[in-house]
Amino acid sequence: MEMTKADQIRALAADGLEVAEIARRLDIRYQQAYNVLKGRNRSASIPDVVVPVPIALKPMKPRLPVETLIAGGGTLASRWLLSADGDLVLDMPVPKAVGVYSFVKDEFAIYVGVATVGISKRLYTYGKPGVSQRTNIRLNGFIKKALGQSGSIDIYVATPPDMEWNGLPVHGAAGVELGLINKYMLPWNMRSAG
Incomplete structure (x- = not known):
């Protein structure tokens, strides 16, 4: 089964990740992740991009x-x-x-x-x-x-x-x-x- 980029953003947010970390892991702009989480990514003419799961995540930086x-x-x-x-x-x-x-x-x-x-x-x-x-x-x-x-x-x-x-x-x-x-x-x- 495939998840949309928006579904991946929401799933990472549900795991407790901050918007900046979600953007880094998915290799997307901060604003894209922010807009999805704030419900502003919906557009009738532009569907979500479909990406296969599991996705390759960038390695996390240390704290x-x-x-x-x-x-x-x-x-x-x-x-x-x-x-x-x-x-x-x-x-x-x-x-x-x-x-x-x-x-x-x-x-x-x-x-x-x-x-x-x-x-x-x-x-x-x-x-x-x-x-x-x-x-x-x-x-x-x-x-x-x-x-x-x-x-x-x-x-x-x-x-x-x-x-x-x-x-x-x-x-x-x-x-x-x-x-x-x-x-x-x-x-x-x-x-x-x-």
Whole structure:
């Protein structure tokens, strides 16, 4: 029996996989998986693509344990909390320096980002996202939902130095962020699926 791509997406979601991981495993765009799960993939003129089962899945990336962040120079800087008004706040001030930051839940990183304007300013935008800041709005919702369910979300930061390669500038924090996204499964990073 054959399953449609949409059936495969729904089956992986029922197994508890995040949209980004489903997209990565099925080698499809994030938006396609998202639309199927939100019920927006139906079109009278475009039928689902039929694919034979079982499908060959891409090997999963490993999770990023907090020990790896610490071994690489990351330090615990703060934790996300919900204020009495339901706003996101930090339990301690974070560095103003440029760097890379990680959100950690249950001893594994779930998101990695780079702060080219400074870590403090970047994290502020998650707590108070502007109306056009889609990533900040998305992460604000993820963080609030996770905090509402239980536990805490720790924030680890690192400030790798900039360097040169063959006389060209290399941004240390951006390189670390991209390297982590490419190597590890980070469910809140959309680019981690590709």
